[in-house]
Amino acid sequence: MGFWEILVIAVVALLVLGPERLPGAIRSTMKTVRSVKQFGQQMQAELSDNLRIHELHQKLKDAEAKDMLNLTADEQAAIKELTEAANSVRPANGQVNLDPLQQKLSKDLTPTVSETAVKDENKTGS
Numbered sequence: 001m002g003f004w005e006i007l008v009i010a011v012v013a014l015l016v017l018g019p020e021r022l023p024g025a026i027r028s029t030m031k032t033v034r035s036v037k038q039f040g041q042q043m044q045a046e047l048s049d050n051l052r053i054h055e056l057h058q059k060l061k062d063a064e065a066k067d068m069l070n071l072t073a074d075e076q077a078a079i080k081e082l083t084e085a086a087n088s089v090r091p092a093n094g095q096v097n098l099d100p101l102q103q104k105l106s107k108d109l110t111p112t113v114s115e116t117a118v119k120d121e122n123k124t125g126s
Helices: 003-063 073-089 100-109 113-124
Strands: none
Touching: 003 073
16 A cells, blocks of 8 residues: 555544544554464464475375385485484483384393383392
């Protein structure tokens, strides 16, 4: 809007609302404009996130179709990003590892419930 359009709207608003109610109407209008802008920004961020998730999911499907062999740099980056995202929402001891050998080693090194009970029993001396 140009200067003259805003001036005409201000004069009409002053005539219609009067000087007593005009400041309240301006505050209410500004509050509404701010909330609409904030809603638009939130929707844009959510749509952007959903688009990125869809893109990563598609790259993961492509990588799985190749049996995780001979992956492009984009597919490797997508898998890395998905792994980091999965690790960020899991507890520290439930991290995702893509390396099967590393998974096997972590399972072999994790004590079983009976081993933990024996160690606790040795500590307490019971």
